[in-house]
Amino acid sequence: MWKKVVSCAAAGFLLASAPLPSALGGNAREAHAAANFNDVSSSFWASKEINFLHSKGIIEGYDDGSFLPNNKVTRAQAAKMILSALGEKEPTVSNDVFSDVKKDHWAAGWISLAKQKGIISGYENGTFKPEETLTRAQMSKLLVRTFEQEYDLSVKDDTVEPFSDVWINQEFRPYVSKLYQHGITTGTDSTHYSPYSSVNRAQFSVFLSRTIEPSYRVSSAENGGSSTTPPATTSTYGIVKTDSLNMRSGPSTSSGVVASLKRGTKVDYLGDQQGYWVKVRYNGQTGYVHKLYLKLKNEQGSSVANRVIVLDAGHGGKDPGASGNGVVEKELVLDIAQRVQKKLEAAGATVIMTRTDAATYPELKDRTDLAQSKYADMFVSVHTNSAPSAPSANGSEVYYDTSQNTNGSESAILAKEIQEQFVSLVGMNDRGTKDNDFYVVRNTDMPSVLVELGFLTNSGDAAKFKSDYYRNLFAEAIYLGIKNYYSL
Template identity: 35%
Template sequence: MTKRKIVCMLLALCLAIPMFGTQTTSAAPVFADVPSTHEAYEAINYVKNAGLAGGYNEGGQLLFKPSHLVTRSQATIMLLNALGVEKIKSTKSSYSDVISGSGLSEFVETATKMNLLVEKSTDRKFYPYLAVSLKDASLIISKAYNLDVEKYSTYSLPFKGISASDPYYKYISTLYHLGVIDDSFAQLSNKNVNRGQFSILIARAAQKFEPPVQGISAPEDAKVIGKVNITVDNLNVRSSATSSISTNIVGKVNKGTTFNVYEDSNGWLKVSYDGVFAYVSKQYAQYITGEVSKPETPKPPDTITTGTVGKATVNGLQVRSGAGTNFSSIGVLNKGDEVAVQSISNYWAKVSFNNKEGYVHKSYLKLLNQSGSAVKNRIIVIDPGHGGKDPGAIAESATEKAIVLKVANQVKQKLEANGAKVVMTRSGDTYPSLQDRVKIADNNYGEVFVSIHVNSASSSSAKGTETYYSVSSGDMFEEDIKLATYINNQIVNNAKMTNRGVKKEAFYVINNMIIPSVLVELGFISNNEDRAKLVNDQYVSIFADSIYKGIVEYYNK
């Protein structure tokens, strides 16, 4: 059989992945071998509907073959389809086992240029049939989305079979802590992944992360929505809408620089920079023309006589005629508008609005008691990190899971003593998964979420407290920042910790919440000074009291 026939069969039969696809919203079970009960059902339907992968027509049925090992060629095609990059058409192949000018060649040459190969070739072969391991998948996905893998290189993993010294550890750790890899992959650290499992990884990554800009020309002026002036010097221009990594910085601009704006979303402006799309923080830009007008703010009730006020934390918050999104809207609240809360049932607050009764989703209301304890009746979720099989960071005889549980239990006691309803994601040495922790908060209609952790670093000189928030679509991230700042400052001041600041990071447990959520790193267990405080009962009480006071301060402001 000729090499050309092998490659043609690979594309037509084995890969079964379209080069281009139209995304739809259908979630119909199109594959005969992927029932709705299959663990990868949703992911496989996503990659099919998004045009990332196809199937096999056999015997009048469309099959996906989820249990078949995913190959290098399949993984490469799915990943580049997810990124949406323009493929390189080359008359010469870089690999002896990939036909030049073939459909596969376009993907392989593009992946080579983007450094998205599982490993660099030393014999001019791509090995398209070779299976892809979890390590391989973690490597190429992390690279594709410019993830900050060094940040997660010292984070603990509850997986057996991979040590922190493994060169792939940082890639698996990154995807785990960002919610792409979950506990179902725990036994696959040194194993190959199948088509179903790779679909889960690629679907989660594609929905969580924005692909870096790949040099695509900016659209015509007719698609410009406005123009802005930059208000500061040395502002970073980035290839993706995140400041959590530095590898996406493509340039710097100074005060007075003018940009055309093509999108305005979640605090980032999509602009034209050197002929390609790029992103700048909206915080440091001022519209000259074209800013999208905001809906008129309705007049709230003149007086509020009930014991609780709800302050809107987002713009465009719908007030509905009943407790559910299926009820009609009777008005809109914008950020800072206040309504009197009559009662709360699950996620819905019954409120007085323009002399009428309405219902608002309470996740977008900051509930403020007008007398007594600021936290009375508030549902606060406390999440002691790690636990059970996952000890977290370790130094000498100290473990992260034990330290944070002690602190969390004391936070719980202080909050409950002041009338709060406290939900713990774990109360003993157990291990709820990251997904379980999110579900616990949701099932208990939480109103604030605080995840407590201990830090670690390869350098013993790293020390101090830092607190994280996340920005996700539709999120009231300004509330996250406030809560993070109050807690962080309390710990720094009361425990005399080095202040590492409030930072943005898409940790799974805070990135998947619809309530104000933060993750606090009390200190570094790898630093002698910090560790001495973390294992000291007096300081444990100080840490707990500081978190409690930070939450109270949030509700008092």
């Protein structure tokens, strides 16, 4: 994990202090004359900082010319950007760096260099987890500890940051305070820093630009100036989904009850998540509620931004699933699930895949346990049907469970939204939505569905499965169904 000189288990970073490289000087205001990416217009709130870092070779876009500003920043991406900001060049590696970072990994050189410099180390099991995302708390430590000469933690400032979700005894508070005092951030709003929210690429670009180029910094409260900040991707609130929900003084059932909330009650989501407990505000009071009993909604931006969604490509490895007309289920559903993943991530969601290749077969319990352990907001399992004795059977259907799933009624709503897209967008025969206790939907407590795209044994359905055009439509249908669910 990330290391630092002082023990830091909560955020997992140990960072060497470093001077700001002179190569990053110059006229920053001239570095953003025009947008470099097709999804970052000149009016985009972070365009100046993104283009500044791009002009310095610190960040890059994707092959299609996009930057995907709402995508979350991974550990691998952070290693590259921080080292690039220090003026380092990527070395060539001849051996695997970690057990999950092979020498042909796109960031292997950067990760290897960061390891050599003592900026990072791996986990005890020999992995690095390059695709794991960073929180805003971790980012604050990463920046302050890396550029320690700039921030100088030995100097105690009198200014107190105004964030109600950054408590005095929290391990990362000194780092957040330094960012605030130096004009790097004023929070996601005037009173919240959202330390446990994931950092997206636009936000990281702004924070890093302001760290290495003072002219980008905002006027902080310490000099009495007005201030601006990278805005939150969304303004989020929650709707109570159960008849009675206790709001407690702390993140556990042993904490005292602050208020009792009825179904349909709207609460402000304050972004402090501890396990499945989230901090909310209602009628002037703050407290914690269990996330599974809230439907989180965004007042602006993408409806799926900041939602944690588990995509389960059915079968895999030793279990190929069904087959017919030259199509194998485990391969087809993985391809479509990965297309859904790209669409969701481009819209700002955090997506967790239960498998990422055709050779892997997670047990059913492993799939549901993963969703529970990641405190997911949603679980979607992708499958196909087969009826060798009835080749005329065709069409899509979506299953949910109300027998054991805590969010059975919400699952039914999600199932309906996805099924409607299969019918209207893909032109599938409508086999409806059905309440069934399949393992993966009954053993998950978040809104969960199992989609059956169609029948491999039907020539018409199979023809669509063989078409790249229709595969993308199937993925779009699932994506739109999820998006519409969060818009309701």
